[in-house]
Amino acid sequence: xxxxxxxxxxxxxxxxxxxxxxxxxxxxxxxxxxxxxxxxxxxxxxxxxxxxxxxxxxxxxxxxxxxxxxxxxxxxxxxxxxxxxxxxxxxxxxxxxxxxxxxxxxxxxxxxxxxxxxxxxxxxxxxxxxxxxxxxxxxxxxxxxxxxxxxxxxxxxxxxxxxxxxxxxxxxxxxxxxxxxxxxxxxxxxxxxxxxxxxxxxxxxxxxxxxxxxxxxxxxxxxxxxxxxxxxxxxxxxxxxxxxxxxxxxxxxxxxxxxxxxxxxxxxxxxxxxxxxxxxxxxxxxxxxxxxxxxxxxxxxxxxxxxxxxxxxxxxxxxxxxxxxxxxxxxxxxxxxxxxxxxxxxxxxxxxxxxxxxxxxxxxxxxxxxxxxxxxxxxxxxxxxxxxxxxxxxxxxxxxxxxxxxxxxxxxxxxxxxxxxxxxxxxxxxxxxxxxxxxxxxxxxxxxxxxxxxxxxxxxxxxxxxxxxxxxxxxxxxxxxxxxxxxxxxxxxxxxxxxxxxxxxxxxxxxxxxxxxxxxxxxxxxxxxxxxxxxxxxxxxxxxxxxxxxxxxxxxxxxxxxxxxxxxxxxxxxxxxxxxxxxxxxxxxxxxxxxxxxxxxxxxxxxxxxxxxxxxxxxxxxx
DNA sequence: GTCATAATAT
DNA sequence: CATATTATGA
Numbered sequence: 281x282x283x284x285x286x287x288x289x290x291x292x293x294x295x296x297x298x299x300x301x302x303x304x305x306x307x308x309x310x311x312x313x314x315x316x317x318x319x320x321x322x323x324x325x326x327x328x329x330x331x332x333x334x335x336x337x338x339x340x341x342x343x344x345x346x347x348x349x350x351x352x353x354x355x356x357x358x359x360x361x362x363x364x365x366x367x368x369x370x371x372x373x374x375x376x377x378x379x380x381x382x383x384x385x386x387x388x389x390x391x392x393x394x395x396x397x398x399x400x401x402x403x404x405x406x407x408x409x410x411x412x413x414x415x416x417x418x419x420x421x422x423x424x425x426x427x428x429x430x431x432x433x434x435x436x437x438x439x440x441x442x443x444x445x446x447x448x449x450x451x452x453x454x455x456x457x458x459x460x461x462x463x464x465x466x467x468x469x470x471x472x473x474x475x476x477x478x479x480x481x482x483x484x485x486x487x488x489x490x491x492x493x494x495x496x497x498x499x500x501x502x503x504x505x506x507x508x509x510x511x512x513x514x515x516x517x518x519x520x521x522x523x524x525x526x527x528x529x530x531x532x533x534x535x536x537x538x539x540x541x542x543x544x545x546x547x548x549x550x551x552x553x554x555x556x557x558x559x560x561x562x563x564x565x566x567x568x569x570x571x572x573x574x575x576x577x578x579x580x581x582x583x584x585x586x587x588x589x590x591x592x593x594x595x596x597x598x599x600x601x602x603x604x605x606x607x608x609x610x611x612x613x614x615x616x617x618x619x620x621x622x623x624x625x626x627x628x629x630x631x632x633x634x635x636x637x638x639x640x641x642x643x644x645x646x647x648x649x650x651x652x653x654x655x656x657x658x659x660x661x662x663x664x665x666x667x668x669x670x671x672x673x674x675x676x677x678x679x680x681x682x683x684x685x686x687x688x689x690x691x692x693x694x695x696x697x698x699x700x701x702x703x704x705x706x707x708x709x710x711x712x713x714x715x716x717x718x719x720x721x722x723x724x725x726x727x728x729x730x731x732x733x734x735x736x737x738x739x740x741x742x743x744x745x746x747x748x749x750x751x752x753x754x755x756x757x758x759x760x761x762x763x764x765x766x767x768x769x770x771x772x773x774x775x776x777x778x779x780x781x782x783x784x785x786x787x788x789x790x791x792x793x794x795x796x797x798x799x800x801x802x803x804x805x806x807x808x809x810x811x812x813x814x815x816x817x818x819x820x821x822x823x824x825x826x827x828x829x830x831x832x833x834x835x836x837x838x839x840x841x842x843x844x845x846x847x848x849x850x851x852x853x854x855x856x857x858x859x860x861x862x863x864x865x866x867x868x869x870x871x872x873x874x875x876x877x878x879x880x881x882x883x884x885x886x887x888x889x890x891x892x893x894x895x896x897x898x899x900x901x902x903x
Numbered sequence: 904g905t906c907a908t909a910a911t912a913t
Numbered sequence: 914c915a916t917a918t919t920a921t922g923a
Contacts, residue, residue, distance in 0.1 A: 485904070498920095504919055507905070507906075508919085
């Protein structure tokens, strides 16, 4: 059923009926009650103006009305909008307007085929014609004006498609462009959840589709994404790490610094924490009072529970050298040996065994083990060896283990000490349960070396050091009410070498008390380091959060398609009967399988998935 | 269901 | 203009 629905959605098209007079419009609306979803009307019309029509339509059919007019005066516009018009379009309508119309139409109509009724004042038919023509020619899917006089047709390679609704005077139009599905991070996260749920080996488009339950998403869409994802996995599996060449390529990263998409992640982190700290969007990676169980005091345990990690597998040890940043990190090469150390029953401050959580998370692709990358494992080894009193300053940089205050700083200082052409510090304070209670000081462009870590009083938590070959970012959190930090929250580092980038590791995985592995395949961007300039700019296929948290106070803004998607954790934490919908271009999504059925609270807590931003795209910053 | 590749977007 | 992403057809 769902699939048929989706199928229908894919064939969704606009059915446009044009009439000359408002009353005709009303007549047809009455006649074809339920067929229409949207009315587009001129403002100025003979018998009844657009606003009156809108009122009538609203009252009688509860349909949104878009008013168009060449009248640009603010007065008129605002009056129309206040009067209840869904949109006001100044004629001649431009591409953006039409896009909005389309989006709006799609948004309000989520399942069935979409109909747009265009009502045309007889006075100025040409305007509407213009609209319709552009609609069909330029932009949105298929939209056309069908009446006896005019027929606009896209020069498309596609010929007519079947109309989903029959109506004598309604015809369907060739599609000019099919809107692409945008794989936002949240959507992708959902995809990952589905994969995780199904199991990678059994994950095929159809099943994924079912599991994802995103309305508007087709099997093909998923197949395509899956294909990409598999390619990605393959690369990861083949190239366990990055070659050092990336690390040594350039003297000046600045030129290559920001442009590539992956880097965005880091920028987002910065952005988020420097600008958007009003909401504690970071959820500690661990639920309850558990902490990641890292091996004793040994970094290597983290990386490879079963093996001794090569001594050079830590970026911390030789950031400039031949080290492979994460390359050997998962030296538990067999997929089924990959374990997450994130589950732990140990409390903060408690000594832990070499590794507490043994969560196999093996993934396979066919017969081949897929090595999933668990950056949080490698990157977040900051939590260990909390003595008594607990040591502080143990978070932040990738995989750094601080043994004590001083040396901890020193260790971390490998990063910090590395040429500091740029150090940014951003402080964020978080309560023990992860709530953000304020931001700390921020220092920009200082050459001062800093440990970048809080000792409880100095919340310099984010540290971004740069050297000729790489950039390292780290973010940590100060848990204000405790004397030690970063128990639960920390961001790890991002690296960029030449064109490549190690994204910071968002909190991703967390498990449940029981052994159900909930770990999602997190972002393994390390392969990028091996690619060099000619390499493909790969995507990060893990849970991530690129988008700024949605802050309060903007509720009066009309959500755009693609915005305002629910974040997964929100959905999960508060299951609702009205699950928020993903709004995909060709249809509006609706979750039919609540994710909370798949997930556990702890897991959810660990996730910060609210990203509505298209993957690999930088979210727009909030003004 | 997958793969290669065309189409489209950035 | 090149690259990346998504759609599509075999």
